[in-house]
Amino acid sequence: MTKNTTSQWLNELHTNGVELSVQELLRYQQLTSLVNLAPKSAPQAQLSGAYLAKQKGRGMEFDEARHYQAGDDIRAIDWRVTARTGKTHTKIYREERERPVFILCDLTASMQFGTQLLLKAVQAAHLTSLISWSAAKRGDKVGALVFNDQLHRECKPLSRKPAVLAICHELLAVQKASNVGITPNIEGFADACARVRRVARPGSLVYLISDFNHVSYAATQHINHLSRHCEVQAMVVNDPLEQALPDVPLVQPVDVTDGQQRQTWLLGDQAQQHAYQQWRVKHTESVEQIFRQAKVKHQFISAGMPLDEQLGTRMGRKR
CATH class of the missing domain: 3.40.50 (Rossmann fold)
Structure with a gap:
């Protein structure tokens, strides 16, 4: 860059x-x-709000009209479809879910x-x-x-x-x-x-x-x-x-610290570059393993x- x-x-x-x-x-x-x-x-939870769930019932989002069945709420009867078909139909709504x-x-x-x-x-x-x-x-x-x-x-x-x-x-x-x-x-x-x-x-x-x-x-x-x-x-x-040390033409020592400990790294040293990358790959794999076990997308x-x-x-x- x-x-x-x-x-x-x-x-x-x-x-x-x-x-x-x-x-x-x-x-x-x-x-x-x-x-x-x-x-x-x-x-994954029984919440109310703005996401359409698989459960059908009374809610704000109309899903379909079907034949009236015993036990259905008469307030949900779709009179237009009933008049057009000659058979009693009721409105079915898809419940809304909230997901904070x-x-x-x-x-x-x-x-x-x-x-x-x-x-x-x-x-x-x-x-x-x-x-x-x-x-x-x-x-x-x-x-x-x-x-x-x-x-x-x-x-x-x-x-x-x-x-x-x-x-x-x-x-x-x-x-x-x-x-x-x-x-x-x-x-x-x-x-x-x-x-x-x-x-x-x-x-x-x-x-x-x-x-x-x-x-x-x-x-x-x-x-x-x-x-x-x-x-x-x-x-x-x-x-x-963090993914790879800088690739420099000449070997040169640099001091690095995490605020508590101090180390000296040799930039341009192939052995240290390889060791660093191996450590980083191992760390990344361990974190990804945690995500896989927890079924967490990352x-x-x-x-x-x-x-x-x-x-x-x-x-x-x-x-």
């Missing part, structure tokens, strides 16, 4: 790639077609990393904003749990624009707090999953947005339980440097490209 390309994208996204602003989150109000929140499977959308957004220390365009945390915030605006446009209630290593901010599922603005407000506040020196909390992700498990109503669509670098056994158990009652989708945010999102480029291409939509 060239410097000019990066600058152009940052200008389009209204961001500097590190801090969050209201303008960059509001931008996704115009890009809701990038994601499809339609149910992928039959409802709930988003877990990870802004912890490991997400405060980026090498080409955005910090992973900023990309996660963009994705949270996009999903929230998409849910609001569909008429779904949308809520979120936004957290870093010290803060957990919960937005209860609400409808329309105020719900999204509340989520954007928490994204801004938590990311701003994350830029201050914070000691990493390796159990923070598991704690957040436990909170989502308690607050997400059965039948909800739940998005887990994280780099999943700290998926403990406890977190895995919470995800498994959550997927039994909700439709869960994982959005794995990564950075290009998608990889790069912090090195705008969401417009990635989601527009993958879902076959125009920008």
Whole structure:
């Protein structure tokens, strides 16, 4: 990626790639077609709302007219069809179901990393904003749990624009707090999953947005339980440097740190490059195994490209 390309994208996204602003989150109000929140499977809970269920009964969406049967509600008799056919017919409606959308957004220390365009945390915030605006446009209630290593901010599922603005407000506040020196909390992700498990109503669509670098056994158990009652989708945010070390012509040492430990890597060293890639592949496979066991669909999102480029291409939509 060239410097000019990066600058152009940052200008389009209204961001500097590190801090969050209201303008960059509001931008996704115009890009809701990038994601499809339609149910992928039959409802898993007995809720009322805007999704058509298989059960037929009294509701707002007309399904068919059939012959009157003993026990049918006489108030549902279709008198026009009855008069036309000479046989009593009753109207059948398909019940409506509500499916709240709930988003877990990870802004912890490991997400405060980026090498080409955005910090992973900023990309996660963009994705949270996009999903929230998409849910609001569909008429779904949308809520979120936004957290870093010290803060957990919960937005209860609400409808329309105020719900999204509340989520954007928490994204801004938590990311701003994350830029201050914070000691990493390796159990923070598991704690957040436990909170989502308690607050997400059965039948909800739940998005887990994280780099999943700290998926403990406890977190895995919470995800498994959550997927039994909700439709869960994982959005794995990564950075290009996490996939492979830079390919440089000459071997050169560089110091790297996670804020606590410091190491020296040899860029351009083929043995270290191979060892790093093997470690990364193993980590990715372990995370994917967790998703498969929990029957959670997942998608990889790069912090090195705008969401417009990635989601527009993958879902076959125009920008």
